[in-house]
Amino acid sequence: MPDTQETVPPIVHLHYDKGELIMKEGDYGISIYRLLKGHARVMKESEGKEIVLATLGPGEIFGEMTFLNKLLEARSASVRAVDDVELEAWHPARLTNEYKLMPNMLKYITNQTLVRLNRMNKVVTQLTEKKKKEKEISSQKDADASKRKSYRKNVDMTCNYHPIRWSNKAGSICHITDLSLGGVVMDVNAKNALNFSHEKNDEFNIGTQLPSGKELNFAAKVRWIEKKREKPDQLHLGLEFTDIKGESARSLGFFLMP
Amino acid sequence: MTVNSQTFAYIVNEEEYPDKAVILEEGAKGDWSYVVLHGRVKVKKKTPKGAVTIDTLNEGDIFGEMALFQKEGVGPWEETRGRRTAAIVADGPVRVGLLDKQKLLDEFEALSPQLKGLFKTLVSRLEKTTKKAANLVVE
Numbered sequence: 324m325p326d327t328q329e330t331v332p333p334i335v336h337l338h339y340d341k342g343e344l345i346m347k348e349g350d351y352g353i354s355i356y357r358l359l360k361g362h363a364r365v366m367k368e369s370e371g372k373e374i375v376l377a378t379l380g381p382g383e384i385f386g387e388m389t390f391l392n393k394l395l396e397a398r399s400a401s402v403r404a405v406d407d408v409e410l411e412a413w414h415p416a417r418l419t420n421e422y423k424l425m426p427n428m429l430k431y432i433t434n435q436t437l438v439r440l441n442r443m444n445k446v447v448t449q450l451t452e453k454k455k456k457e458k459e460i461s462s463q464k465d466a467d468a469s470k471r472k473s474y475r476k477n478v479d480m481t482c483n484y485h486p487i488r489w490s491n492k493a494g495s496i497c498h499i500t501d502l503s504l505g506g507v508v509m510d511v512n513a514k515n516a517l518n519f520s521h522e523k524n525d526e527f528n529i530g531t532q533l534p535s536g537k538e539l540n541f542a543a544k545v546r547w548i549e550k551k552r553e554k555p556d557q558l559h560l561g562l563e564f565t566d567i568k569g570e571s572a573r574s575l576g577f578f579l580m581p
Numbered sequence: 582m583t584v585n586s587q588t589f590a591y592i593v594n595e596e597e598y599p600d601k602a603v604i605l606e607e608g609a610k611g612d613w614s615y616v617v618l619h620g621r622v623k624v625k626k627k628t629p630k631g632a633v634t635i636d637t638l639n640e641g642d643i644f645g646e647m648a649l650f651q652k653e654g655v656g657p658w659e660e661t662r663g664r665r666t667a668a669i670v671a672d673g674p675v676r677v678g679l680l681d682k683q684k685l686l687d688e689f690e691a692l693s694p695q696l697k698g699l700f701k702t703l704v705s706r707l708e709k710t711t712k713k714a715a716n717l718v719v720e
Contacts, residue, residue, distance in 0.1 A: 377706055383705065384699055418695055418696055421693055427587050428588070432643055436703050439636065440703065440710060443714045446635070446718075454720065
């Protein structure tokens, strides 16, 4: 469609690869997106887990909540590409004037739909959480049994880490606070100088030194992520070992012995 | 919430229903939109394990409006177009107003394709999420 107003930014075409995050809950953003090709998943984050609200296909629009609800300053959900996705991004200025001039009754109906959608989103999020908790309780018995067998120690170890696919040795500083035979819990800075992300299932190479003086090198995958409310830049990550070899595995075993 | 004057201007007819009367049936064809004038209605959704009440609407709330935004167009709306996506059942005696569908439709049709797309999306999202919520309730 030709632009009649020079002030309206043009429509931008974007491409996302499978699995990529298009929009993040809590982020500031004003664009409205329309899917041209592929599928995308709308999700809410809850306790480091992703709860799927809807899967969208070609022709469908997202990012409209921030436009329609002027009180919303941040994205109310995340959107991730399910397969290779092509989309167009509209600047809201394209629609703002038209929306203002729209008959009041249509605005009223739109608002009601929006309120109901938010209510249903909440229902889905809450029920999904509840179901997950019930599952966790029912599997608690097994977890308790296996906990006794594995040794776990609270530690305070400085470490260095970088994404596993990186060939260079540059990394960021992290702090391991909890160590077991299965994995580690560590604190990291969400915004690091090297600009890599922290998503669930991201895999990192991590190097540190045990209090015993022995070196410990391993690869581990992010299982859960916790944001600290008081320190939004700090992330609390739970990682599971994916590769720990020879000397490192032996040193860890000795260190964790009661 | 009460019914505002702008809504009153769209009312072309009024209907009264006794407690538990089915005002709209899920899956049935229909394109009238309604406003609750007095009383309360339940939104019920069918699931593989029976029907569940998923929402309650009060005075001033509108229902049946999904059909309006889904009237035309291709895409993810095709499947349910022109059919009621949930049942509306009276919760106690209720009075509802029928909204001028031609006026609403004309107003809607006058919008740009972008804005229309936006509303269709919103309605389609509400439909999907409601279905999901209903299934979770009975699971």
